[in-house]
Amino acid sequence: MKFWVFLWVVAPFSSALFEEEAGQLDFHIATTGHGPVQVAYAIHDAVITSNPDSCYTASRNIGDGSLLWRHNVCSSTTGKGHAMAVGSKYVTTLDDNGILRAWHAENGLLAWDVVVVSPNCTPRLGVVTEKNEDYVVASCGGNSYSYFHMATGALAPEKSGRITDVKPVTFCAEAKLLLNFQGSALKVWDSANGNQDSLAVEWEASSETDPIALVTFLKCSATVAHVLISTQRGTTKVIAIEEKEITTLWQAEEGLSTISVGSLVDASHYVGGEGTSHDLLSLPNRLQSQWKAITSIFTTERSDRRNHLFGFVKIAILMSTSANRIWALDTIDRNIRYQIDLPEANWHRLVHGGPGTGYHGDHGDYLALSNIRNEQLEWICWDGPTGKLLQKGAIQLKSPVAQIIPVETSSTDCRQGALILTQDQSIHSIPSSDEVTIPESGLYTHVVDKENSIKTLLLRGTSRLTMGSTVFDGEKIISLAYPPRQESVQSPCSVMGDDSLLLKYLNPHLAVFITEKVSSYKDDEMVSAMFQVNRKPVGATDESDSMEVSVPSTKPNLFINVVDTVSGQVLYRVSHANAAKFPKPQAVISENWIYYTFGNSKTRRSELGVLSLYEGMIGSKGVTAFTSPEYSSTFSSLDARDSKPVVLSKLYSLAKPVSALGVTTSRSGISSRRLLLATVDGQITGVDRKLVDPRRPLGQLKDSEKKEGLRPYTELIPIVPYMTINYNQTVESAHTVISASTDLESQSLVLAFGGPDIFFARTSPARGFDLLPDSFNRPLLSLVVAALLVTVLVVDRMAAKKMKKQTWL
Structure with missing residues (x-):
């Protein structure tokens, strides 16, 4: 009887040790x-x-x-x-x-x-x-x-x-x-x-x-009728009409299948109400907080009640240009927190962050621009976590918009601003010129022609200086990628197996332009000569002296261009042949790495290209107590000697076509990053960066390479099922995968959207080294500590009695 009573008491505490926590914080919205x-x-x-x-x-x-x-x-x-x-x-x-x-x-x-x-x-x-x-x-x-x-x-x-x-x-x-x-x-x-x-x-x-x-009408009888209602922006409702009373049975936002751009903003500080700092520091709230901290020791508290302590509470700001609407999706309760209806316009743009976002932290203010007509631009500014409208207005334009430059403002109302550069080189400030100013040293920007060119500018006061330009003759820009502003880099160098240092090329002004060859363009004489072989007339040589000359079967039709957006120079360029138009080539930048994918129509596989950029190398004995290498604390994109990186490249193959690329991010950049691949079969798979390292050797590994953890080069990258973060869920036709960091270094939040499905998940690229599992049994730990304390007290009393008896002998 005592055994069963003991088992009944201990079982609830022990069961949490084996609780399955797969899928925590994950959700899937299917439209x-x-x-x-x-x-x-x-x-x-x-x-x-x-x-x-x-x-x-x-x-x-x-x-x-x-x-x-x-x-x-x-x-x-x-x-x-x-x-x-x-x-x-x-x-x-x-x-x-x-x-x-x-x-x-x-x-x-x-x-x-x-x-x-x-x-x-x-x-x-x-x-x-x-x-x-x-x-x-x-x-x-x-x-x-x-x-x-x-x-x-x-x-x-x-x-x-x-x-x-x-x-x-x-x-x-x-x-x-x-x-x-x-x-x-x-x-x-x-x-x-x-x-x-x-x-x-x-x-x-x-x-x-x-x-x-x-x-x-969907169903109809003499007593109750079911009616479907659909709105122009994509909201679907089914209601029941009974005795002239209307009840909403369910509602779905079908417009979520048309999301074009999205962002994740932290809302952990809004959990538990939107009180001011004075309210949070009041005596009743502090006593209540301390009581919760004490009682949480003796209870197995659900992790979703502690999410805000770890920075897990995010708001997904999603914009649909076709539905003219913005949704704010709470990633904890999976509900839409608020929505903003935009006016019908030629185009909409979502603006967030600025040039100094990665250094000065991020704020929650967002800016939405709507081009009603070519000469009118309406804008609204709101607080991302709450949806509170901060400011709105409209400006008149005399020329079409050429570039939108996100900046931070000095306003106490709206901290997000933008500089609007038009084609006639005039600049307009949002919210106002008093709150948005150009630094005295100037502001570098660039204008991209949708067809085949880029022009870089220096904005200084009222002057507009052209710094450089690049034209991709006979090509068309089909994709463009920029480095993330909020990315943290833990170390500016990579340590090799022989203790040498590879210096990372960390240029925040990089951009990757993916261009394709225009079919109607005729190559110039130099390009055509590269694909021609000069042959002697028939009879000029004997058959025994003839040699087979390899001639490229196809010309390149896809080009990857790494461009400096300050100088306008092409830092690196690589071409590929037999590139297919579907799925659309994608690129993503992370630290000094560039990943890009495209379909190969000849091999019928998806190709994954990897570029790693370095400034140089320092030998294993280059840094000692008595020697140090020469270095410069300044970097100039306008200096050709400084701006040109050393590029290592490798090309891999994937068995599945890729529709979107992403990279996990962490708070301090210490955790290893993982490449995220959204494939056309609806899976989102993580790939360890060591598998796609361009330094993987073609031959046998050296001792230094083994020490570094490199693997021999293999063309095919395996897609491992247990690295699929959406497990048995299907995320169809996702065209964007974004990531956000948390307050825990090991955790990264991933959001995939762009197709009929939206998927959100928490992943651990380097495992949860700084987080207790959600199934950790705090009551059991408390019992063990209490039992040990009682044991210590009992043993101490027994030792005191024994010592007392020995003194009477």
């Missing part, structure tokens, strides 16, 4: 992928949604809004739209390449597919029912129609029945209700025969800046 719902059709307990201007069709549960299935129905990467038709058991889609597919409505499995017509199709679909059998009618424009049996895909003769397509259902005969909307207001009318007899309910379904775009 339908098509943006605002334009087509909706209810079948059984699900609603099939689509948007003709997208490539996605999906199904959600009517009751709770959970995503049942989702498909990209376009047959090519350049697809831009499709048509959809729904039968009793199947959903059919026709893309703009003329591919007709049928999907099971219940589980989304593919039933059959067929080619209707050649590409350049304007898809149209309808359904004909004859003898309780559904037939899909497909057309790619004109008066030509094809009929297919919806269950089998068999080609059928022309049917005489009425062709129906998916249209909104606004009248419910059972409940005698009629729906319509005006702006953001939903109007429900009592109706016996489809006419507006009397207004039953008027309900504000959205904000004034987000009017309703679609309203349709």
